[in-house]
Amino acid sequence: MDTIKSNFQKLAEQARKDGAKVEMLVTGGEALSIGYSKRKLESFESTQTQMAGLRVILGANQGYAYTENLSEESLLRTYGEALNNAKTVQTGETKPVELVKPQAVKAMPELFKPEEIAMEKKLEVARLLEELCLAKDSRVTNVPYSGFNESVVFKRILNSEGLDQEFKQNYYSGYTYPLAKDGENSKMDGEGFFARKFDDINTAEVTGEGVRKALARLGATQLPTGNYAVVIDREQFPTVLQMIHDYFSAKEVHEGKSLFKGKLGQKIASDKFELIDDPFETRGTAVRPFDDEGAPSQKTVLFDKGVLKNYLSNLEYANKMNLPHTAHASRGPASQQAIAPTNMVVATGDKSLQELLAAYDKVIHLAGFEGGLHAGFKQSTGDFSMPASGFLYEKGQNKGPIEQFVMSGNVLELLRDIEAVGRDYNKPGNSFICPDVLIKSLSFAGA
């Protein structure tokens, strides 16, 4: 028996004596990060991490504690703290919280294929992420941010019902952000990659795209204020999905925080909008065979022709709200359990990007949200006013870059106003898998 298992059994034994249930989530891994700057190796970081998070259940109450010291003594102390926390919490509920029972999960061995790659090859990828940008165009004067990462991560869950599941994956990622200058005008943009095999890394493609994006921003003008049709680029639509990300959580619905509360089975989005949650989609970074309390993953339909079909649940909220158990428990060792989607996959349509951009006389191709969600989205109302950049199209022709404008609206209205969906997906590298999306009208504040 391995040390983690034998230590956990001592916790489970103690929990039985205390009349409690216990779950241990252990995560960790190894990461290598390499960065070049001014054509010299700048940083080389190698980190190993491990952390155990304990959840102790006393009837309807749950307490949490975590530690990075995985010795038996430390884990027993941490268990004591979690038990104490469970005694502190008073939810007022009477129905006991259950742990997930041992069940078969889908094996996903293809996600853990460590490769023997010589260090020189990894250094070369990191070097090229800067070098190829500098070599590509004389207007690229500097690459302030670039780097290569190699990651091996694992997650293991054990509980006092006898469950013991482990999942490992390894992957490579990287990014490059060239700064392009033309006189006094300077613009930075970039591109990233995500690969499960080293040979799939294409530095020429990544740097080519990064440079193209930075150069395309040069000479941007301001957009006259008004309402415009907009194509949200497939690489940017993830930001819209992030806005609705938490609304699917049964816990958020129960607490009255979700704008989807009371809307199950209703048509609240355009019939062009179809969305599923797919934990088995290997292009996504949220792939997993079981959720963060060990329940086997499953695909869940979220929107079907604009109709909201499901909330997402963990075992506790499936029981509490009498909902299907969709296995969407989500937590890290240092946080309490929440409910969250895995890979959100939007169904494609049949239009090319060019066709979408020619749909109206004037169309904005929205190519960048400048600040992410915290720069202008209010989850409690769905209202957003997001600083953005992109290109103005007139009769399908690119009239040049535009910047320093704010796109405003309400995310529920935006979902209703989806007019068409593109046929090509964004590149892998995050948990949102989506095409270009045409919205018939949104408010833009510019010059």
Added chain:
Amino acid sequence: MIIQPHILSKALDAALSTGADFADIFVEDTYSSQLTVLNSKADQAIVGQLYGAGIRLFFGHEIVYVTTNDLSEAGLVKAALNAAQSRGTGAASKSMPLMQVPFDSVHTFGEKPWEMNRDRKFKWLNGIDQHARARNSAVTQVEAGLNEKFQRVQIANSRGLMAYDERAYSRIRMQTFVESNGVKESSADDEGHMGTSEVYDQIDLKALAEGAVDRAMLLTTAAYAPAGDMPVLIDNAFGGVLFHEACGHGLETTGVAKDSSVFCGKMNQKIAHECVTAIDDGTIENGWGSLNMDDEGNKTKKTTLIENGVLKSYIVDEMGSRQTGYEITGSGRRQSYKYAPASRMRNTFIAAGKDKFEEMVRDVDYGLYAKRMGGGSVNPGTGDYNFQVAEGYIIRNGRIEEAVKGACLIGRGIDTLGKITKVSDDLKLARGMCGSVSGTIPAAVGQPQVLVSSLMVGGRAK
């Protein structure tokens, strides 16, 4: 947690065994606690421990960084050797004998988070819940939380420095949701300091709770902000986040050394209106972004960044000093041992000026009063920034009038610095959490009220 000097020396020697010209070790033992009251009930209690070390090597301008959770002699030496052998092929050198820097804190702490009775903590949180609910029957939900952290660090380097420090942080936060005439809104606020939690006995938590409810209610009837260029009067305290994002990050040597900041090569040049003096001060007693020493073991300083519009200093850490030649300012910071340190801000603010707030309002014919700033971001390569305005009002004919929502400020740091035309005499600081290359760290922002003569306001097109 005190690692014996001979163990640290062995690890440092291992780090220097392949030609590195400098090495340091950062050992951390951090206790964290988070308590939450949701809808009048104790909803959440989490405590935990971070426990590990980061070992950093310099080979000229190249940084090698490794981490380990094994703080035994064997664990630290093995990690240091791995770091050394991953890059170096040069000759070994020895570290200097370690000399302990006396631990002399300028900050005062009370009961440590694990010592204080939990009932006392829940009393504050329940108080916030009750005050918010009593304020207005439109309140549908209140969440109040107390986050506490107690970090103990030990730092040793190959130049012979050995130092120990303790940092306590406490922050009480709340969020309230209201529903009025079918319109839902929410608002949040917080209090806290670098220190322990007894401070909440002195802080008016009732005012905190009521203020948040009132702001949420105000938003239920507010119209959307107009769009366009206009004068913007930015309030004091958290209003300073704009300077932090739009200028402060550009002054960190992390960016300056890479020539990726708009402030590169501008030392001793005028980069702002002469009414602007800006300071980054790591020494304020119990200040949110203060430290006795930074995360490289260097004593923190009070650094004048901009004086009467002229650039006087960057924000400099060990590597930044090596790369740029500027003197270290005690600004090497990191979230935890999991991150190599980088040059980061501490308590950063625009110094008080001479103008009176009331007169500044009177001077505006039509503009926006940004009373509370929300989140935002900056493109470090260009200085382009954007900020949400969490609470804003229209100024019309020299008077603050109706509230507006959904406003967003957009600009470029160096342009905006030149357009600050008035600075009030009422300086206040506020707490922020700053995210960058070395993780998320507590950093105070601050300013007196400032008037920006023209700024792009993103609102909604009519």
